[in-house]
Amino acid sequence: AKLDGRNTYRFFTPEMRAQSLRALQLENALRRALERNELQLHYQPQVRIRTGRVHSVEALLRWNHPKLGAISPAEFIPVAEDTGQILQIGEWVLRSAVQQLRDWRAAGLTDLKVAVNLSAIQFHQPQLPDLISQILDASCVPPEALELELTEGVAVDDPRAATATMDQLRARGVRLSIDDFGTGYSSLSQLKRFQIYKLKIDQSFVQDLDHDGNDRAIVSAIIRMAQALGMQTTAEGVETEAQLQFLRDMGCDEAQGYYFSRPLPPDELLQFLQSRQVP
Numbered sequence: 001a002k003l004d005g006r007n008t009y010r011f012f013t014p015e016m017r018a019q020s021l022r023a024l025q026l027e028n029a030l031r032r033a034l035e036r037n038e039l040q041l042h043y044q045p046q047v048r049i050r051t052g053r054v055h056s057v058e059a060l061l062r063w064n065h066p067k068l069g070a071i072s073p074a075e076f077i078p079v080a081e082d083t084g085q086i087l088q089i090g091e092w093v094l095r096s097a098v099q100q101l102r103d104w105r106a107a108g109l110t111d112l113k114v115a116v117n118l119s120a121i122q123f124h125q126p127q128l129p130d131l132i133s134q135i136l137d138a139s140c141v142p143p144e145a146l147e148l149e150l151t152e153g154v155a156v157d158d159p160r161a162a163t164a165t166m167d168q169l170r171a172r173g174v175r176l177s178i179d180d181f182g183t184g185y186s187s188l189s190q191l192k193r194f195q196i197y198k199l200k201i202d203q204s205f206v207q208d209l210d211h212d213g214n215d216r217a218i219v220s221a222i223i224r225m226a227q228a229l230g231m232q233t234t235a236e237g238v239e240t241e242a243q244l245q246f247l248r249d250m251g252c253d254e255a256q257g258y259y260f261s262r263p264l265p266p267d268e269l270l271q272f273l274q275s276r277q278v279p
């Protein structure tokens with residue numbers, strides 16, 4: 001509802017004012033961030049629970065501003081989505097992650113894959129499939145080495161359009177994952193139609209596995225459902241041996257979290273992988 005001018009001030013609390021000033025500040029700073037090389041990607045391993053091997057890593061944005069310091073993607077991605085800056089940033093993320101993957105593959109990690117987070121705004125761009133093919137072709141990385149992480153939200157408004165886009169992306173050979181699974185609204189029939197490769201179980205269900213029977217029930221149900229539909233499962237936010245043990249017992253395929261490693265800059269990730277496994 002729109003407020004009339006007279007009443008507006010009542011609803012614009014000092015807290016809201018501070019929030020919108022911060023958003024404006026971030027918006028202005030973001031405009032320069034790409035030119036000034038302030039954005040970086042860190043990478044977090046996704047570990048096969050049965051073998052302990054790492055088949056893929058997730059790219060996660062890091063922004064270090066000279067004056068504002070480190071700003072979390074949880075804070076600046078929503079700002080970039082509001083302003084449309086996410087398109088330019090998202091394209092930079094795709095290019096950088098694919099180039100990095102090419103370098104790692106050339107350095108001997110020949111089967112490694114990379115997962116990239118896609119904003120719903122990127123997902124709804126009609127040019128997205130062409131952009132992705134072009135980026136992959138330019139670096140000679142095979143499409144199946146790229147996983148795109150989407151949230152359940154992309155399908156809410158217009159499931160038919162979403163299905164069409166997913167079909168197009170899959171036709172290019174890339175793999176689709178559903179991020180933060182369990183927190184959104186996707187139905188089982190949608191999941192089946194989307195031909196999703198991997199479900200990433202949201203960390204909110206993983207956190208309390210040790211003492212919350214409901215979370216254990218939810219996680220084991222997700223894993224069984226994914227298995228029945230032929231999808232892989234990755235548990236996010238795994239921090240303890242007990243969580244890992246439960247996930248192993250339930251037949252979860254992969255685990256990702258601080259128990260194995262924080263997201264690392266590229267050189268440290270390479271060291272991590274080389275110390276763990278012969279390529």
Ligand code: C2E
Pocket residue numbers: 044059060061072073074077090093117118119179180203236237238239256257258259263
């Ligand atoms: P996400 O995609 O769900 O990423 C997982 C988040 O959990 C990351 O936070 C990661 O650092 C954190 N994490 C990993 N393991 C653990 C753990 O064991 N315990 C805990 N407590 N946390 C863990 P991060 O890097 O701060 O990213 C936050 C969110 O920002 C991401 O959530 C994603 O939604 C968004 N994001 C990050 N990079 C990108 C990007 O390149 N593009 C887009 N569109 N969004 C991004």
Ligand code: CA
Pocket residue numbers: 058117149179
């Ligand atoms: Ca993700």
Ligand code: CA
Pocket residue numbers: 179180200202203236
């Ligand atoms: Ca997630």
Ligand code: CA
Pocket residue numbers: 180
């Ligand atoms: Ca998340």
